Amino acid sequence: MNINTLLIALVLGLAALALFLLGFLLLKTALFSPPQKEIKPRRFVGVDGKSVAERLGLAVQFKTISHDDPERIDSTAFFGLHRLLKTLYPEVHSRLKMETVNDYSLLYTWEGKDPELKPIMLISHLDVVPADEADWTHPPFSGEIVDGYVWGRGTMDDKLGVIGILEAVDYLLKQGFQPERTVYLGFGHDEELGGENGAAAISALLASRGVRLGSVLDEGGTIMNNFLPNVETPVGVVGISEKGYLSLRLIVELAGGHSSMPPEETTIGILSRAIHRLENHPMPARLEVIEFLMSYLGSALPFFQRMLFANTWLFGGILKKKLRKSKTLNAVIRTTTAPTIISAGEKDNVLPGRAEAVVNFRLLPGDDLRTVYERVLAIIDDPRVKVVPFIGDTLGESGWDPSPVADVESPYYQKLARLIKEAYPECLVTPYLVLGGTDARRYIPLTTNTLRFMPVQFEQDDLQRMHGIDERLSIENCGKMVSFYIAYIEELSSAFDDDEIEMDIDEVVHDGDDDDLPIPTLEETMALQHDEDFDIPDMPEDKD
Ligand SMILES: [Zn+2]
Numbered sequence: 001m002n003i004n005t006l007l008i009a010l011v012l013g014l015a016a017l018a019l020f021l022l023g024f025l026l027l028k029t030a031l032f033s034p035p036q037k038e039i040k041p042r043r044f045v046g047v048d049g050k051s052v053a054e055r056l057g058l059a060v061q062f063k064t065i066s067h068d069d070p071e072r073i074d075s076t077a078f079f080g081l082h083r084l085l086k087t088l089y090p091e092v093h094s095r096l097k098m099e100t101v102n103d104y105s106l107l108y109t110w111e112g113k114d115p116e117l118k119p120i121m122l123i124s125h126l127d128v129v130p131a132d133e134a135d136w137t138h139p140p141f142s143g144e145i146v147d148g149y150v151w152g153r154g155t156m157d158d159k160l161g162v163i164g165i166l167e168a169v170d171y172l173l174k175q176g177f178q179p180e181r182t183v184y185l186g187f188g189h190d191e192e193l194g195g196e197n198g199a200a201a202i203s204a205l206l207a208s209r210g211v212r213l214g215s216v217l218d219e220g221g222t223i224m225n226n227f228l229p230n231v232e233t234p235v236g237v238v239g240i241s242e243k244g245y246l247s248l249r250l251i252v253e254l255a256g257g258h259s260s261m262p263p264e265e266t267t268i269g270i271l272s273r274a275i276h277r278l279e280n281h282p283m284p285a286r287l288e289v290i291e292f293l294m295s296y297l298g299s300a301l302p303f304f305q306r307m308l309f310a311n312t313w314l315f316g317g318i319l320k321k322k323l324r325k326s327k328t329l330n331a332v333i334r335t336t337t338a339p340t341i342i343s344a345g346e347k348d349n350v351l352p353g354r355a356e357a358v359v360n361f362r363l364l365p366g367d368d369l370r371t372v373y374e375r376v377l378a379i380i381d382d383p384r385v386k387v388v389p390f391i392g393d394t395l396g397e398s399g400w401d402p403s404p405v406a407d408v409e410s411p412y413y414q415k416l417a418r419l420i421k422e423a424y425p426e427c428l429v430t431p432y433l434v435l436g437g438t439d440a441r442r443y444i445p446l447t448t449n450t451l452r453f454m455p456v457q458f459e460q461d462d463l464q465r466m467h468g469i470d471e472r473l474s475i476e477n478c479g480k481m482v483s484f485y486i487a488y489i490e491e492l493s494s495a496f497d498d499d500e501i502e503m504d505i506d507e508v509v510h511d512g513d514d515d516d517l518p519i520p521t522l523e524e525t526m527a528l529q530h531d532e533d534f535d536i537p538d539m540p541e542d543k544d
Pocket residue numbers: 125157158191219
């Protein structure tokens with residue numbers, strides 16, 4: 001064989017390999033995310049959105065604000081709202097059992113015909129975040145109806161859920177409907193503070209009665225327009241898990257002194273360096289969640305993007321770089337790092353002896369409190385920076401692990417997804433990771449199916465109205481929301497076989513033992529920093 005033949009063979013071989021690779025990429029792309037099945041639209045009950053909007057407007061007028069200081073709770077506002085609900089929905093209040101929990105939260109029980117079947121639960125919350133009147137187009141507690149919208153704090157988060165669910169139950173009662181399964185409604189009063197006294201107490205009360213739920217439906221996902229760049233189809237996102245939470249306090253203490261003779265390094269300098277290192281070494285990116293999501297949406301993606309997501313084995317690196325440029329998508333691929341408080345110094349010519357900062361982390365499923373804490377120590381890599389929980393002595397007091405992931409094969413998820421397709425035939429439906437916190441996580445001890453979806457359609461830009469200014473809900477959304485809840489209760493409270501998805505709850509729920517471990521001593525911290533497992537994650541400096 002002469003050299004020419006050898007070269008030709010080599011070129012042909014390489015060409016064959018390239019063709020094979022291309023074929024493989026295309027095949028993976030073609031198999032990735034087949035189009036979602038068309039579903040016949042269902043006939044939903046027609047509901048007068050205007051009158052729902054008016055009743056929601058009344059609920060908005062009660063300033064049920066959650067302040068950071070729980071002592072500041074305005075009991076008049078909460079009791080006023082309770083009275084309003086009784087006045088608006090007398091049928092519900094005479095036929096369902098209503099209990100108040102910790103004075104302000106509400107639990108309703110609608111007995112089902114068959115006590116053998118697992119009950120379902122729908123939850124929402126009565127409290128809202130504060131609002132600064134001056135910035136709003138229409139006053140935040142007016143509940144005014146203008147330009148086709150009901151305006152005010154709570155119209156998107158989350159009084160719409162309270163009114164929407166009660167409207168649906170009221171309608172069904174008037175139709176003589178009786179559920180097969182028991183239906184619980186739970187409206188917490190401190191969701192915006194973490195749900196400790198509301199949702200957690202309701203959940204504990206049900207647990208004490210031996211209740212196990214088939215599923216819980218909470219806020220957390222909606223129908224989104226412009227959900228992803230280049231995807232014009234509206235997307236119904238259903239939260240099946242939510243991120244964990246951890247706040248850590250960084251403390252540097254050194255002898256203070258006069259600023260005329262500063263030492264080489266100061267408390268402020270050392271603390272700044274630690275924060276800088278944390279920002280420049282983001283927690284490692286992982287693509288499982290986004291890949292899972294894209295496997296539902298891929299059919300709507302432009303070809304090139306679909307090829308990237310279908311072949312993360314090859315394009316994972318490129319994807320991680322691209323995704324971290326978007327605030328939202330970055331939060332879907334990693335545990336995020338956010339310095340939120342910093343304090344040191346009081347006088348311009350005195351070196352402070354103490355500097356401290358608080359950094360807030362939102363944990364991606366797969367990470368846990370302990371791992372994140374240890375990684376933080378390794379990244380800061382400076383024993384002069386003490387890292388302690390923001391509150392209390394244990395990590396569990398300053399945070400919680402990501403919630404377990406609900407099973408998308410369960411009939412509870414499947415029925416919900418189907419209803420969404422029936423109500424919004426033009427949309428794609430996908431499971432999703434909720435980036436913020438919801439009350440749903442408080443019900444994890446009662447069910448493996450915590451699902452987060454509100455039947456309303458928003459633009460991407462609308463999301464900043466929640467907790468921001470000019471929160472509002474369209475009259476059209478008001479009507480469709482109630483129609484949806486009616487169908488949801490009819491469908492999900494019916495008898496169906498859910499035995500096959502029975503899971504051992506202890507396997508799913510993290511027992512939290514690790515989180516109660518005392519935080520490491522300084523020596524342990526040092527040892528950790530030299531442990532290879534906790535080397536600084538190999539991430540490029542994030543300067544752009
Ligand atoms: Zn909320």
